[in-house]
Amino acid sequence: MSTTQQEPQKITIKDLQTENPRWCVGCGDFGIVMGLKRFMVDQQLPLENTVNVSGIGCSGRAPNYINTYGVHAIHGRPITVALGLALARPDLNVFIHSGDGDALSIGGNHLIHGINKNFNCVFIMYDNELYALTKSQTSPTTRIGHKTNTQPRGTYLEPLNPIRLALGIGASFVAGTADWMPDHFTTTLNAAFAHKGFSFVHVLQRCPHFDPHNFQHKETAWFSFLRHDKGIAPDKRVADKTEIIDHDPSNLEQAFKFANEKRKYFGLFYHDPAKPRYDDILIRQTKDTPQASLDTLFNDYRIE
Amino acid sequence: MNIKRKISRFELLMDAGFGAQKAGDILISAFAKMGKYVYIEPMIPAEISPPPRTRPALSGVIIRLGDLDLTNIGNDTDLILASHEIVLDRRLDDGETNEKAQVLLDMGDQKNNGESYEQVLKRLTKMGLKVISFEITAEAQDAIKVLGGKGKNMYYLGMLSAIYNMPNTILVEEIKATFGKKLKGDILDKNIAIFQLGYDFAKTNIPFSFDIQGVPHGKEQVLIDGNSALSLGVIHAGIKFFSGYPITPASSIMHNLARLLPSYGGMVHQAEDEIAAIGAAIGSYFGGVPAVTCTSGPGLSLKQEFIGYASVAEIPLIVIDAQRSGPSTGMPTKTEQSDLPAAIFGSHGDNTKIVISVANVIDCFYAPLVARYLAERLRLPVFIMSDFQTANSYKVIEKPKMADIKTVDDIPDFVLERFRLKRLPAKIEMVRDSQLNPGTPGGMRRVTGLNTDAQGKVNYFSATNQRSHQVRNEKVHHVKRCLTEPERFGGDSGEILIIGWGSSRGSIEEAVNNLTKEGVKAGGMHFKIVHPLPEKKMLTDIFSKYKKVVTVELAYGDPLKHPPLMMLLRDETLFDVNCIICRATGRPLQPANIAAKAREEIAKTYESHPSKVTV
Numbered sequence: 001m002s003t004t005q006q007e008p009q010k011i012t013i014k015d016l017q018t019e020n021p022r023w024c025v026g027c028g029d030f031g032i033v034m035g036l037k038r039f040m041v042d043q044q045l046p047l048e049n050t051v052n053v054s055g056i057g058c059s060g061r062a063p064n065y066i067n068t069y070g071v072h073a074i075h076g077r078p079i080t081v082a083l084g085l086a087l088a089r090p091d092l093n094v095f096i097h098s099g100d101g102d103a104l105s106i107g108g109n110h111l112i113h114g115i116n117k118n119f120n121c122v123f124i125m126y127d128n129e130l131y132a133l134t135k136s137q138t139s140p141t142t143r144i145g146h147k148t149n150t151q152p153r154g155t156y157l158e159p160l161n162p163i164r165l166a167l168g169i170g171a172s173f174v175a176g177t178a179d180w181m182p183d184h185f186t187t188t189l190n191a192a193f194a195h196k197g198f199s200f201v202h203v204l205q206r207c208p209h210f211d212p213h214n215f216q217h218k219e220t221a222w223f224s225f226l227r228h229d230k231g232i233a234p235d236k237r238v239a240d241k242t243e244i245i246d247h248d249p250s251n252l253e254q255a256f257k258f259a260n261e262k263r264k265y266f267g268l269f270y271h272d273p274a275k276p277r278y279d280d281i282l283i284r285q286t287k288d289t290p291q292a293s294l295d296t297l298f299n300d301y302r303i304e
Numbered sequence: 305m306n307i308k309r310k311i312s313r314f315e316l317l318m319d320a321g322f323g324a325q326k327a328g329d330i331l332i333s334a335f336a337k338m339g340k341y342v343y344i345e346p347m348i349p350a351e352i353s354p355p356p357r358t359r360p361a362l363s364g365v366i367i368r369l370g371d372l373d374l375t376n377i378g379n380d381t382d383l384i385l386a387s388h389e390i391v392l393d394r395r396l397d398d399g400e401t402n403e404k405a406q407v408l409l410d411m412g413d414q415k416n417n418g419e420s421y422e423q424v425l426k427r428l429t430k431m432g433l434k435v436i437s438f439e440i441t442a443e444a445q446d447a448i449k450v451l452g453g454k455g456k457n458m459y460y461l462g463m464l465s466a467i468y469n470m471p472n473t474i475l476v477e478e479i480k481a482t483f484g485k486k487l488k489g490d491i492l493d494k495n496i497a498i499f500q501l502g503y504d505f506a507k508t509n510i511p512f513s514f515d516i517q518g519v520p521h522g523k524e525q526v527l528i529d530g531n532s533a534l535s536l537g538v539i540h541a542g543i544k545f546f547s548g549y550p551i552t553p554a555s556s557i558m559h560n561l562a563r564l565l566p567s568y569g570g571m572v573h574q575a576e577d578e579i580a581a582i583g584a585a586i587g588s589y590f591g592g593v594p595a596v597t598c599t600s601g602p603g604l605s606l607k608q609e610f611i612g613y614a615s616v617a618e619i620p621l622i623v624i625d626a627q628r629s630g631p632s633t634g635m636p637t638k639t640e641q642s643d644l645p646a647a648i649f650g651s652h653g654d655n656t657k658i659v660i661s662v663a664n665v666i667d668c669f670y671a672p673l674v675a676r677y678l679a680e681r682l683r684l685p686v687f688i689m690s691d692f693q694t695a696n697s698y699k700v701i702e703k704p705k706m707a708d709i710k711t712v713d714d715i716p717d718f719v720l721e722r723f724r725l726k727r728l729p730a731k732i733e734m735v736r737d738s739q740l741n742p743g744t745p746g747g748m749r750r751v752t753g754l755n756t757d758a759q760g761k762v763n764y765f766s767a768t769n770q771r772s773h774q775v776r777n778e779k780v781h782h783v784k785r786c787l788t789e790p791e792r793f794g795g796d797s798g799e800i801l802i803i804g805w806g807s808s809r810g811s812i813e814e815a816v817n818n819l820t821k822e823g824v825k826a827g828g829m830h831f832k833i834v835h836p837l838p839e840k841k842m843l844t845d846i847f848s849k850y851k852k853v854v855t856v857e858l859a860y861g862d863p864l865k866h867p868p869l870m871m872l873l874r875d876e877t878l879f880d881v882n883c884i885i886c887r888a889t890g891r892p893l894q895p896a897n898i899a900a901k902a903r904e905e906i907a908k909t910y911e912s913h914p915s916k917v918t919v
Binding site for chain 2: 018019046047048049051052053063064067068069070071072073074077079080081082083084085086087088089091092109110112113282283285286289290291292294297298301302303304
């Protein structure tokens with residue numbers, strides 16, 4: 001039988017398009033989805049072996065705009081669907097898209113257990129610090145004093161700190177980046193994808209419609225980059241415009257210190273490649289168990 | 305006096321934590337070995353160890369045994385063995401003893417509770433029940449003391465074995481098989497010694513015994529409970545992924561599968577909550593790997609949003625609901641059939657799903673295969689409705705026939721017929737044209753809970769949304785059109801037709817048979833698939849042959865509230881369907897009760913009230 005070896009077609013950004021996203025002009029989600037596509041092209045990830053899973057909110061729409069398989073699930077629960085998929089189909093690359101409300105409020109329980117189970121996926125947390133699709137309500141990360149439709153006198157409490165939360169639960173990979181730094185974002189995804197486990201990627205995401213002045217994306221003085229040869233390189237475009245700190249991502253104590261500061265840090269806070277993975281354990285258990293035949297199914301229930 | 309019986313029912317009543325359930329399990333295994341048929345109902349408190357000598361502490365077993373296949377727990381008890389007066393008093397409230405019942409009451413606690421004993425003894429006299437009071441012998445007491453107060457159950461086990469004319473050797477074998485691996489040699493010996501003392505005591509001191517014939521069962525017969533049968537059925541159906549969250553009475557399905565599923569190429573995921581459990585099952589099935597999640601009442605409430613999602617996203621899904629008494633936390637260790645509306649109508653918006661139910665352990669074994677067939681062919685959620693009674697009832701059955709299931713179309717005809725279903729049409733329209741699994745090149749597609757067109761593109765256009773509803777509902781209608789006549793008992797016309805679903809089958813069958821024997825023209829009918837129901841004409845053709853059509857249900861109803869099945873049948877047929885039993889007592893349906901209510905119903909003449917619910 002003769003075979004004609006065909007060179008697999010190179011994946012381009014165009015292959016990843018579906019339809020024009022229905023996000024507001026200037027929305028940070030465009031940057032995140034474009035960054036993910038660039039990453040997929042860089043890695044030449046087969047489209048059919050990639051699944052984007054999301055919850056509800058503006059971020060939840062992301063899978064619809066990326067030409068892979070996708071599950072736009074229900075509010076707060078994308079981690080649960082992604083875990084089922086990762087356990088049943090370890091051959092697939094799983095990306096989770098979840099907003100600050102989705103991940104930290106309605107889906108907080110699943111985030112805890114997703115991180116703890118450390119199953120293999122890239123978890124992209126879109127943090128625009130409010131509920132946007134429902135038109136401006138306070139979310140767990142809304143800054144104190146910020147006026148929203150549900151807390152019109154100003155948000156009551158200090159925001160939850162997602163990076164500290166992830167570190168505190170024992171995440172094996174914790175990185176921070178922003179939607180407006182395409183180079184840094186893609187580099188971050190490369191590192192997150194290379195890590196086998198639950199890669200927690202926190203992304204500051206602009207919401208020009210409901211909170212246009214939140215992130216001063218044209219300024220650089222308010223943040224620093226964390227850099228290390230085992231870490232994530234600072235964004236090429238702005239690296240010379242702000243502070244760069246050397247940080248060893250195996251240093252958990254120092255990671256907490258950065259996370260606790262008011263100042264923002266972008267880069268790899270923490271990385272533990274050795275943390276055991278729930279998916280790996282379950283899959284290995286099935287693989288290592290001698291397979292039984294249906295003939296023996298009732299053996300434990302025989303009468304004699 | 306040796307009483308020969310075809311069927312007898314007895315009860316062992318103790319405080320929780322003292323091994324009544326273990327004693328019951330050992331006894332029924334021994335009975336099964338001797339060729340008898342058994343049906344067991346555990347009475348378990350929802351707590352692990354409530355304070356002893358209180359009414360909530362009652363833990364016991366009701367065992368019905370006979371020399372013919374038993375389909376239900378029966379009506380009334382011939383013999384009660386109670387470890388003290390309080391658990392006995394609690395149980396007498398249910399009024400399930402027959403007029404000749406004998407009560408064996410352990411007087412061991414009488415010394416400090418004379419007054420309490422006196423009151424209960426008076427109650428027994430008033431009820432006309434014969435009491436034989438006894439005390440555990442001093443020798444056995446000493447052995448029990450050595451075991452730290454445990455081991456009474458072995459003494460009672462010995463007594464019951466003797467009263468039911470069981471050879472003690474069989475029991476000793478069963479005790480060894482049960483405890484052999486767990487208990488050290490000397491402790492095991494002590495247990496056996498206590499058993500023997502109880503056995504000898506009863507042989508000499510109890511003036512009667514029951515003799516139930518039995519022909520030894522063949523090699524192909526097994527003794528199995530509903531939850532175990534469901535677990536094995538999941539494996540047989542080729543399901544490879546199970547996710548759940550601990551909840552009574554569904555947990556033992558997860559226990560079984562955690563042990564077994566890896567040996568059959570699958571895995572069990574214990575999720576962080578009920579929602580996560582169903583989410584993971586959906587994830588697995590989206591990946592093309594057959595999955596099941598399993599729960600009970602409160603968990604069903606939590607899962608509802610995902611159930612609606614699966615039907616809209618067209619992801620196959622199987623949900624097992626082992627019903628318990630609700631609403632809310634209710635009575636976790638009692639049986640009920642009141643989740644039916646939550647299964648059929650639960651989740652917001654117009655809902656499309658299939659609800660199948662199990663009547664016995666054989667149904668439990670085949671239900672996962674039927675559910676998988678329907679879930680994958682229709683890409684809809686499919687419920688398997690069991691309940692506490694079915695989950696925990698052991699039965700001797702012929703080892704079920706098995707099939708090699710590669711795809712769902714390999715489902716054998718006899719399994720479909722068991723659930724009164726014909727094969728679905730070859731082509732079933734989906735909302736989205738493409739339903740390929742991840743990993744298929746060129747088939748990339750996104751699913752969403754938003755409305756989409758046939759290409760899977762989100763839109764909010766009127767006609768598109770209407771079409772989506774129509775296509776989803778048409779999937780359910782396919783099943784409706786494929787339903788054959790439900791199972792029937794008794795006469796095909798007459799005074800009354802008694803209808804039930806799920807676990808009520810056995811009691812209805814027995815009640816109808818007894819009524820027929822008495823000369824009452826009665827029929828019975830049982831639904832395994834409860835949603836959709838068969839088409840109107842099929843039902844009304846049957847209904848119109850009876851003067852009265854009634855349901856019996858383990859769900860609350862009263863003259864101003866129609867219980868679920870009655871409501872559904874009225875809606876489906878516009879027929880004057882009434883209900884004669886709508887109990888939410890946590891007790892299973894009993895044939896004698898159904899027959900009595902049926903006789904009352906036949907005798908009644910109604911004036912003009914449109915609906916009649918007998919309380």
